[in-house]
Amino acid sequence: MIISDAYLIVTSPGRNFVTLKIVTESGVYGIGDATLNGRELAVVAYLEEHVLPTLIGRDASRIEDIWHFLYRGAYWRRGPVTMSAIAAVDLALWDIKAKAAGMPLYQLLGGKSRERVMTYAHCTGKDIDACLNEVDKHVKLGYRAVRVQTGVPGIPTTYGVTKKAGERYEPADSELPSENVWSTEKYLNHVPKLFAAVREQFGEDLHILHDVHHRLTPIEAARLAKEVEPYHLFWLEDCVPAENQESFRLIRQHSTTPLAVGEVFNSIHDYRELLEAQLIDYVRTPLSHGGGITHVRRIADLASLYHVRTGFHGATDLSPVCLGAAIHFDTWVPNFGIQEHMPHEAIVGTVFSYDYEFVDGHFIVGETPGHGVDIDEQLAKQYPYKRASLPVNRLEDGTLWHW
Numbered sequence: 197m198i199i200s201d202a203y204l205i206v207t208s209p210g211r212n213f214v215t216l217k218i219v220t221e222s223g224v225y226g227i228g229d230a231t232l233n234g235r236e237l238a239v240v241a242y243l244e245e246h247v248l249p250t251l252i253g254r255d256a257s258r259i260e261d262i263w264h265f266l267y268r269g270a271y272w273r274r275g276p277v278t279m280s281a282i283a284a285v286d287l288a289l290w291d292i293k294a295k296a297a298g299m300p301l302y303q304l305l306g307g308k309s310r311e312r313v314m315t316y317a318h319c320t321g322k323d324i325d326a327c328l329n330e331v332d333k334h335v336k337l338g339y340r341a342v343r344v345q346t347g348v349p350g351i352p353t354t355y356g357v358t359k360k361a362g363e364r365y366e367p368a369d370s371e372l373p374s375e376n377v378w379s380t381e382k383y384l385n386h387v388p389k390l391f392a393a394v395r396e397q398f399g400e401d402l403h404i405l406h407d408v409h410h411r412l413t414p415i416e417a418a419r420l421a422k423e424v425e426p427y428h429l430f431w432l433e434d435c436v437p438a439e440n441q442e443s444f445r446l447i448r449q450h451s452t453t454p455l456a457v458g459e460v461f462n463s464i465h466d467y468r469e470l471l472e473a474q475l476i477d478y479v480r481t482p483l484s485h486g487g488g489i490t491h492v493r494r495i496a497d498l499a500s501l502y503h504v505r506t507g508f509h510g511a512t513d514l515s516p517v518c519l520g521a522a523i524h525f526d527t528w529v530p531n532f533g534i535q536e537h538m539p540h541e542a543i544v545g546t547v548f549s550y551d552y553e554f555v556d557g558h559f560i561v562g563e564t565p566g567h568g569v570d571i572d573e574q575l576a577k578q579y580p581y582k583r584a585s586l587p588v589n590r591l592e593d594g595t596l597w598h599w
């Protein structure tokens with residue numbers, strides 16, 4: 197299984213995706229996701245200039261050795277660009293190994309721990325009523341878990357909220373960063389009403405999730421987590437920026453609301469203090485940003501010591517390759533919690549093919565050898581890369597804030 201070729205496919209069917217294809221002399225190939233939203237070409241350059249030439253001639257079956265060659269061997273460790281690049285290689289190599297074994301990936305990981313993978317849907321609205329309509333639609337589609345976000349009265353636009361039902365909320369079509377306005381005071385006064393309304397209309401069984409996008413200070417997050425306890429959230433996500441892991445102690449001291457963290461983490465070291473001090477409940481690093489299966493399974497194992505479960509990031513900037521591999525991982529990992537599911541636009545499903553199914557709010561893993569996702573390279577060429585930026589957030593006085 198000697199690697200004979202490795203190249204990138206950069207395509208933009210509605211939004212940018214970077215896909216790595218590794219080919220072996222025997223003809224078996226693997227596919228990995230190298231997409232880093234808004235910084236796509238940094239990973240392309242990292243891979244093309246520094247990684248792919250070193251793969252040619254290596255034995256594709258030596259996944260662990262190649263991982264350490266890329267991680268330790270680079271000297272410069274961690275960081276989103278490095279770990280996304282390593283992840284792409286790792287996912288492609290696991291795909292090759294599973295194909296060569298004639299097994300779906302979950303079998304190589306250790307087999308099924310469950311029959312299906314619970315997902316959560318995004319329900320957003322400009323106000324509470326619009327959001328409740330979206331929840332209603334998603335409950336009727338079979339979802340057991342919904343992430344609810346609304347506009348905030350007095351703030352013109354908020355990231356994470358669509359203006360109209362069915363619209364994309366992320367400005368993947370905005371070449372330069374757009375600007376939103378943020379007011380923590382207005383948000384904190386508004387958001388508990390949203391959870392109250394969802395509980396009142398849909399009862400206790402529906403799982404409610406909410407993403408704060410790092411916008412609060414620790415004491416503000418503690419106030420929110422404490423105040424929303426009666427609504428029994430499944431999780432409160434990214435309530436503070438997590439660079440200062442100690443800040444979670446303050447939130448924890450005040451509340452039993454479960455906390456999810458990690459979509460911007462890329463290493464087990466980012467989690468160590470949070471896990472050891474039992475300050476969080478869900479880890480969110482997706483396979484494609486956290487060094488692939490080889491590294492993220494170590495994060496999941498460490499998390500399991502502290503009863504912490506997985507809840508992988510699965511917004512539309514994670515390509516079907518990442519999602520497909522995640523569904524295998526979710527099917528296997530003993531401490532699975534939930535999988536984010538934000539469906540890609542239909543056009544994405546013409547460029548990528550996949551064998552997982554979506555039934556009643558759950559994913560069912562496919563049985564094709566490998567991770568089950570492939571890319572139509574010819575069609576991909578019809579959608580050239582377009583620069584797209586994530587937005588920024590400013591306080592009402594103009595201060596640049598977290599989004």
Ligand code: KDG
Nearest residue numbers: 233407459510511512513536
């Ligand atoms: O690339 C950034 C988005 O994927 C992110 O902002 C979406 O926070 C997000 C989520 O929880 O899906």
Ligand code: MG
Nearest residue numbers: 407433434459
């Ligand atoms: Mg998030």
